[in-house]
Amino acid sequence: MDAAANFVHLDLFNVAYLLIVGFIAGLVSGFIGSGGAFVLTPAMMGLGVPGIVAVASNMCHKFPKALVGAIKRARYGQVDVKLGIVMGASAEAGVLYGAHLQENIRRAFGAAGSNLYVSVAFVAVLAVVGGYVLWDVVRALRSGTAQAQVETVSPLARRLQAIHIPYTMVYFRSLDARVSVLFTIPLGFATGMLAATIAVGGFIGVPGMHYVLGAPSLMASATELVIAFVMGLGGTIKFAWSGLVDIRLAMIILAGSLFGIQLGAIGTTYVKPHMIKVVMGTIMVLVLVSRALVIPVYLSELELIGTLGGGTVKALNSVSFGIMAFALATGAFIVLSALRKGMRAERAAQEAAALAVAATPAPGAATQPLPQLSPLGRFERILVASDASEYSAGAVREGLRLAQRCGARLRAVTFVAGDLEDESLGERALGRELDSARVHLDQLAARAAAAGVPCETEVVQGVSVHERIVEESERMQADLIVVGRRGRRRLSRMMVGDITLRLIGSAHCSVLVVPRAAEVRGRRFVLASDGSRFGDAAAVVAGSLARRCEAPVTVVSVAVPSHAEARRQEARGVVDRIVRALAADGIAAQGAVLEGPAGDTIVAAAADCGADLIVMGSHGRTGFERLLLGSNTERVLNRTPCAVLVVKAA
Amino acid sequence: MATVTAAGVEKKIVKTLALGVLTLVLYAGLFLMEDLVLGLSTLGGWFGLIPVGIAFIFSLAHGAFTGYFWDLLGVRAKK
Known part of the structure; x- marks a missing residue:
């Protein structure tokens, strides 16, 4: 076969078209962990790309996109890598079986039979899963639980987590429980089969991880990106081995989709968990309508119903593709709206907190802290030491949560290196560091104000970080110091572990060390x-x-x-x-x-x-x-x- | 714990521009050598690793660029 003949000429219009579709698909993928592929493949075919090359090129853009999205969302502590890899491995088997099944159907019933199978699979899966997801959203909205930040684990997931099958139990961080891999394997397999059939395995994977295994929907959608990476890489190698990947098409779509996936991932940090279900359910139901419309076309081609006229077939196909594109655009619109609304609310909260902080008297001016008689078991004064990086996110979050639970006063400090070497860099550089630290503390104060926690903040300078933290804790007679923890990789462990250990060794009070994603x-x-x-x-x-x-x-x-x-x-x-x-x-x-x-x-x-x-x-x-x-x-x-x-x- | 390392705006602009230029160079290279790359890709077999490698390299450069790009525009994750 002359594979080069499969590759189309690209003009400016084609490139712009693929960039835009890629961006929208990436936006939705970054948010719900999948989606977009069902439009990208037909979009490429619409430009004259042969179906097999469109599928191969779509796959080749999918795995690097999923990789970038997974890394981004892992920074927010949303990814369960272990679950993603376990599910991804079984999904790979599902992809191979799904593709094999497709080939057999095509051989037995021709292209129309294969298309009919795909459409019926679409309609059946989306009707059941999409319908349930939307029903769950409506139920949560009616009961008022949709506003909660923490979702409840479904009864089915609780039952599965309670089943102990020897030698198969694995602890998954997203579930915060051990579950038998005998339950994850069929779920991963079904995800792969669906990916091979309708190109969007996430329509099974995300609801499956959420409703069946008990992962929070935000973590399920983020973990789906790991599964998509594993499946995408495997699929790409398979197609590339046959020389079917048009790398130009893949990289153009990737160019647009990486802008989108970053934005979609950022969007997840601003929304309540139920928004993932809203976007996914809406897209699923719209796609269902789209695929249901073309079923008569394939039935007609198979002569199972009366023959449809050429005009009718064309109209049904066009409307079907239009609804599919509309589904993706609707998903993107909801994501962008939620992001815009979330960012606006966050800005307003920061401004309100800045005003509240300005109105708070200077530390020590109004009230003298009570002398501390016994630190054991008392949590009245908590010191959160943050370095303003994402690694302190867990410490800040849990420090706030603990202060709220215990009715404690919070003092948050951020450190700026203030040794002679740094000062020699000039006041400007130091000023930037101080500004950045103040912005971070203002945001923290805003969150404390929103949580009803009395909070003081301060930027402190010093040469030795752990000594300054201990000084601050003694000054406020803290009952507890809360700090973050860097990654577990060797280098950062060596660099940071020492400071944390020195802090624990030198502090008079207890020290809570919180990794970024720990709750x-x-x-x-x-x-x-x-x-x-x-x-x-x-x-x-x-x-x-x-x-x-x-x-x-x-x-x-x-x-x-x-x-x-x-x-x-x-x-x-x-x-x-x-x-x-x-x-x-x-x-x-x-x-x-x-x-x-x-x-x-x-x-x-x-x-x-x-x-x-x-x-x-x-x-x-x-x-x-x-x-x-x-x-x-x-x-x-x-x-x-x-x-x-x-x-x-x- | 570590001291604050948040870079200033200028530093971010420089990083974003550098990554943007790198991404542009990669894309320009791909399209300037279009015939060669497609020719090798179609050979299949071990040559199939070429598009896989290209996808990895592009995702690293372009992925980092898009991250900085939104950050520079003020579109950041809620902490």
């Missing part, structure tokens, strides 16, 4: 104790926090294989004692003595029980004890995806 929802806390007074201090704080969050607590004590039986017995005694103490306080508590390397075992215990917070004690502030503790604390901090509260005992 302390109060699902379950893991309390690690070695039976020392430091472990008891951690138990007091964990109990105090568990009461406020109404969270159950799992108490663990870790024994290493070399420990004697007496030590194990002692550990069991420690766990029993703490469990009884917590239960006496009305907290649901259970305990376990585990075996293995302490840090890794604590992390695994937290993952196994779906905990969202690990509480552990800290030995002394200086000397050898601190070094000993550092290795375990560092290991837990670096390896767990959830927040870690390190409790300081005097």
Whole structure:
């Protein structure tokens, strides 16, 4: 076959057309995780591109687009990479089977039979899934739950999560629970089959992850981008191996779609979760109408109904494509409107907070903080130390949430390097840094004001970050310092872990370290104790926090294989004692003595029980004890995806 | 924790322009060598990795550019 003959000539009109369609498709994909492909393939075919090349080129633009979208949304903590890869692998199998099925149908019933199969699949899937999604949105709007930021897990998902099938259970961050891969595999397979049939696997994947597995819709739509990347890459390699990819077409569409996908991803940070369902449901129902319109055409071609006239066929095809384009445009319109509205509301909130901050008296001017008698279990003054980067987003969010729950005062500080070397760069550079820090703090103050949390903010300069944080915490007599955590990659771990550990070592009060995507929802806390007074201090704080969050607590004590039986017995005694103490306080508590390397075992215990917070004690502030503790604390901090509260005992 | 590293507006403009130029160079290269690239792509087999590689490279450069582009226009994610 002369594959080069498949490649069309591109003029300015064609390029502009593909750029615009690519942009709109990217916008929708960035928001709901899929979509757009069902218009892109016919759009390319409309320019004279052979069907197979249109499908191949569409696929080749899809995987880099999904990659960029997934990276962007991962920065917002919305992507569950593990679930995406597990689903993506089974989706790949679904794609191959779906394509094989298509070929068989085409061989047996011809092109019309294949088209009829595609259209019926469209209508059946979209009617069931799209109808359910829209019904769910209407129900949520009527009951008022659509305004909630946290969605409820469907009864089906709760039931599936409760089923324990040995050797198949995997913990997924987006579900905050363990679920058997035997449930994810068919879902991924169906996603792949649908992708091979109607080019939009996400119409099964996103609702499946949300309703069947229990992932929040924002995370489901973001994780779908990982699945799309895996499927797209596999599909592209398959088509490229046969020389069918028109890289020019793919890169032109990519040029437009990358603008769109960035915008769609940003849009997800401004909307309530139900908006994902609104956009997806609307598109699905409109596409359903579009495909239902052409079913008579294929039935006629197969002579299952009377023959339709040429004019009627042309009109039905045109109207069908028009509705499909309208579906995509409607989705894009809803996304852009939601983004515009969200940005406007955010600006208004910032301006209101700036006014409120201006009207707040300077720290210390009006009221003197009460002297702190005992820091244990008390959360009245919280210090959030943010570096204004996305890595502090979790610390800011959870600091605010905790202050709101405990009725605490919040003090937020951002640091600007103020050593001689930096000053030598000139006042202008320093001024820019200070301006940027102030903007960040103003935004934080706006959020605190909206949450009804009293908040003071300050930009501080200093050479040593951890020393300045400790100074600030002592100045305000903080009960808790909340800080973020950089990535878990080796370099950033080495650079940042040291500062966090030094902070934990030097601070007088407890330190809560929150990774960017971690949320302390109060699902379950893991309390690690070695039976020392430091472990008891951690138990007091964990109990105090568990009461406020109404969270159950799992108490663990870790024994290493070399420990004697007496030590194990002692550990069991420690766990029993703490469990009884917590239960006496009305907290649901259970305990376990585990075996293995302490840090890794604590992390695994937290993952196994779906905990969202690990509480552990800290030995002394200086000397050898601190070094000993550092290795375990560092290991837990670096390896767990959830927040870690390190409790300081005097 | 780390100190504030947010770049100023000027720095962002420079980065955006640099990435924009890089993206333009990549696209210009693709279309100036259109015949060669398409010719090799159609050979299939291991040559099929050429379009895959091109897609990866373009997505890195253009993806970073579009990110900075919206950021510079003030379209940023809600924190």
